[in-house]
Amino acid sequence: MTAPPKEIVAKEAVSLDTPGRAGRFALAAKEQRHLAIAGAVVVALLIPLVAQSFITFQLTLVMVYGLAILGLNLLTGFNGQFSLGHSAFYGIGAYTAAILMDHWDVPYFATVPAAGAVSFAVGFLFGLPALRLQGIYLALATFALAIAMPQILKFQPLEPWTGGVQGISIAKPDPPPVGLPIDADQWLYYFTLLILLVMLAAASNLVRSRTGRAIMAIRDHQTAAAAMGINTALYKSLTFGVSALYTGVAGALGAIAVQFVAPDSFTFLLSVSLLVGLVVGGVGSIPGSLVGGVFVLFVPNLAESVSTGLAGAIYGIILLLVIFVMPSGAAGFIRLAAAHLKARQSRDTRPEGRSG
Numbered sequence: 001m002t003a004p005p006k007e008i009v010a011k012e013a014v015s016l017d018t019p020g021r022a023g024r025f026a027l028a029a030k031e032q033r034h035l036a037i038a039g040a041v042v043v044a045l046l047i048p049l050v051a052q053s054f055i056t057f058q059l060t061l062v063m064v065y066g067l068a069i070l071g072l073n074l075l076t077g078f079n080g081q082f083s084l085g086h087s088a089f090y091g092i093g094a095y096t097a098a099i100l101m102d103h104w105d106v107p108y109f110a111t112v113p114a115a116g117a118v119s120f121a122v123g124f125l126f127g128l129p130a131l132r133l134q135g136i137y138l139a140l141a142t143f144a145l146a147i148a149m150p151q152i153l154k155f156q157p158l159e160p161w162t163g164g165v166q167g168i169s170i171a172k173p174d175p176p177p178v179g180l181p182i183d184a185d186q187w188l189y190y191f192t193l194l195i196l197l198v199m200l201a202a203a204s205n206l207v208r209s210r211t212g213r214a215i216m217a218i219r220d221h222q223t224a225a226a227a228m229g230i231n232t233a234l235y236k237s238l239t240f241g242v243s244a245l246y247t248g249v250a251g252a253l254g255a256i257a258v259q260f261v262a263p264d265s266f267t268f269l270l271s272v273s274l275l276v277g278l279v280v281g282g283v284g285s286i287p288g289s290l291v292g293g294v295f296v297l298f299v300p301n302l303a304e305s306v307s308t309g310l311a312g313a314i315y316g317i318i319l320l321l322v323i324f325v326m327p328s329g330a331a332g333f334i335r336l337a338a339a340h341l342k343a344r345q346s347r348d349t350r351p352e353g354r355s356g
Helices: 005-050 053-076 086-103 108-127 136-154 158-161 186-206 212-221 220-225 233-259 266-281 288-306 311-325 327-350
Strands: none
Touching: 053 086, 053 108, 053 186, 053 233, 053 266, 086 108, 086 136, 086 158, 086 220, 086 233, 086 266, 086 327, 108 233, 136 158, 136 266, 136 311, 158 288, 186 212, 212 220, 212 233, 220 233, 220 266, 266 288, 288 311, 288 327
16 A cells, blocks of 8 residues: 555655754754853953952853863863873963063063973973873873872972962952953953953864874874874874963963962862862863853852861762763763753654555
8 A cells, every 4th residue: 555645745745855954953953052152251351340359260261171171072072081180381371481480570471471381391201201101100200290290390400480388479460551441360361361252262273174084083092093094102292282272371360460480389189179170060061161160160169068077078979970960071961951952942843654
């Protein structure tokens, strides 16, 4: 028994319309993403005008930590190299900015690219001998770097530069004399926001480029990537350097915001905090790095405000709850919710075939 002609026509119309509907969904999702980014930027520009100075300072640190987590994300989330030593690169960037400002009176805005360049060089050189290491062995090598860095900064022959255990104090930059009605905290917030937006855009373009596809191919299957002609050694070393660059720039911005650097500010605990922020925000998600920055800054303070004596336990409970609710991080949770919403909309708008 054959189907009625009208039913056949209806089925063909549905099948032909499916690619068009998928394209419209993709276009609508892209437009919504651009609108969301624009809205977030507008909100970020307006917050310092209505928030108190301390809130502005905290949000500046959120952006700093988010940028540092983004650097770790490029290495771990997109290239598959596990690092426990990014506190060292953060400290290198912070001390580079502090030494340049304190000893040579270099303008604060010029110390940021210098910190990034120094961190890139150290990260690239560290990545060369680490090429033979993978998995937990690479993690142990970077762990050794994180443990050694505070001791190196306290090393007596380096005290004239690093200040030893007492660290270095630097002055907060004044806003530019262009007649803007903002104070120093607001200006530093906008300065950090500008650098963050530039580096977010650079990271997004990087992972979408041919180089980014090569980096992710190494993460997915290194042997297959090498068989395709990808220079895995070069790309892994460059990724280590770029990751260190991002974290070093964050360290420089953090030093300028806090106005002080000391060796004990860059211990292994900072590396763990950045790794926690990476997991909470979402491994392999660029916007999720900012969510991780929020978690790194505010959740420990929240736990301490609940109970000073049990702050560590409360922090652990919150972290367990977050991982249980969002096992793939905040970015994965949002993607899952959006997929459910899209599936529901597809079911609601799906045409039904008519029987003859």
